[in-house]
Amino acid sequence: MTLLELTLYFMLLSLISVGGMPSVLPELQRYAVDVKQWVTPQEFIQIFAVGQAAPGPNVLIAALIGWKVAGLAGALLALAGMCGPAAVLAWWVADLWDRFKGSPWRTAIQRAIAPIVVGFILSGGFILATPGTPDWRLWAIAAATAAGMLLTRINPLWFLAAGGAIGGLLLS
Amino acid sequence: MNVTPPKSLGELFLGFLSIGARSFGGVMPWAHRVMVEERRWVDEADFAETIGLCQFLPGPNVGNASIVYGKRWFGLAGALVAFLGLFALPFVWVLALFALYADFAATNPTLRAVVTGVGAAGAGMFIGTAVKLGRVLARRPAALALIATCFLAAGIGRVSLFFVLPVSLAIAIFCARRGLL
Numbered sequence: 001m002t003l004l005e006l007t008l009y010f011m012l013l014s015l016i017s018v019g020g021m022p023s024v025l026p027e028l029q030r031y032a033v034d035v036k037q038w039v040t041p042q043e044f045i046q047i048f049a050v051g052q053a054a055p056g057p058n059v060l061i062a063a064l065i066g067w068k069v070a071g072l073a074g075a076l077l078a079l080a081g082m083c084g085p086a087a088v089l090a091w092w093v094a095d096l097w098d099r100f101k102g103s104p105w106r107t108a109i110q111r112a113i114a115p116i117v118v119g120f121i122l123s124g125g126f127i128l129a130t131p132g133t134p135d136w137r138l139w140a141i142a143a144a145t146a147a148g149m150l151l152t153r154i155n156p157l158w159f160l161a162a163g164g165a166i167g168g169l170l171l172s
Numbered sequence: 173m174n175v176t177p178p179k180s181l182g183e184l185f186l187g188f189l190s191i192g193a194r195s196f197g198g199v200m201p202w203a204h205r206v207m208v209e210e211r212r213w214v215d216e217a218d219f220a221e222t223i224g225l226c227q228f229l230p231g232p233n234v235g236n237a238s239i240v241y242g243k244r245w246f247g248l249a250g251a252l253v254a255f256l257g258l259f260a261l262p263f264v265w266v267l268a269l270f271a272l273y274a275d276f277a278a279t280n281p282t283l284r285a286v287v288t289g290v291g292a293a294g295a296g297m298f299i300g301t302a303v304k305l306g307r308v309l310a311r312r313p314a315a316l317a318l319i320a321t322c323f324l325a326a327g328i329g330r331v332s333l334f335f336v337l338p339v340s341l342a343i344a345i346f347c348a349r350r351g352l353l
């Protein structure tokens with residue numbers, strides 16, 4: 001039953017994941033933590049961290065949630081659910097999209113989606129940095145990383161490493 | 173630039189496998205490197221156009237790109253092979269890493285603190301990305317208002333995206349048609 005629920009939920013999530021995993025992170029957190037209590041808020045940020053530190057598309061966070069809920073089968077089904085419907089849509093839309101090049105509706109949709117995705121990604125960042133009660137240490141790490149990313153051209157992996165080092169010092 | 177699409181499903185698989193295998197810190201730069209620079213399957217303009225489409229579609233960007241290119245070159249078999257190639261290694265690695273982590277984290281609070289710190293930095297990367305993308309849009313008041321509304325609804329109010337997305341998309345398309353975005 002849980003497997004079915006997990007798969008169906010990720011299939012639905014797949015369809016609204018405009019902008020990729022970052023956009024739907026607020027929704028995933030709301031459902032997996034608040035509604036279903038599959039994972040705690042602290043586990044959620046750790047799952048996210050492992051997903052970020054490992055190579056690969058960040059939809060793999062879905063596989064990790066599935067793994068937490070139902071082991072390997074859960075991981076496979078969650079990932080398939082998260083990618084499947086979107087992949088089917090990509091399959092059908094690719095040709096259509098080419099045909100509507102220059103159409104005013106295509107331009108309108110592109111323009112409309114951009115600010116929404118930005119709002120959702122911002123939400124995802126805020127929610128991740130605020131598991132449970134607000135913690136200034138997590139906010140400081142997040143703010144420093146955001147600033148570093150905007151002001152320098154350093155490889156982002158260094159920010160993850162620095163965040164880990166500072167976390168080890170401040171949070172334990 | 174001379175472009176030579178992959179000649180076999182095997183080549184397609186290996187190409188996407190090498191994208192997935194090396195994609196530390198984001199898949200997109202590696203997809204570009206392998207497909208445009210190393211293997212020369214597609215040219216810059218084609219790559220940019222396809223990624224643009226995949227950013228607009230729901231789902232993982234490069235995952236969708238693997239479907240689009242796989243379909244173009246080898247139909248359904250190509251789409252499946254490219255997709256599986258992309259995900260095969262990262263899937264195994266992320267589970268292995270997490271299993272390893274869960275094993276040690278149970279008894280080690282410092283490790284938990286380090287990983288939480290990595291998560292907070294990852295959250296900061298999201299915020300940085302949002303600011304980067306938002307800066308370009310912020311010249312339009314309507315875009316700024318939409319960003320703020322989506323953040324308040326989804327981030328602060330914790331309203332489900334299954335509600336926020338359709339509503340905000342309808343408003344945004346209306347604004348875009350009026351030339352406000």
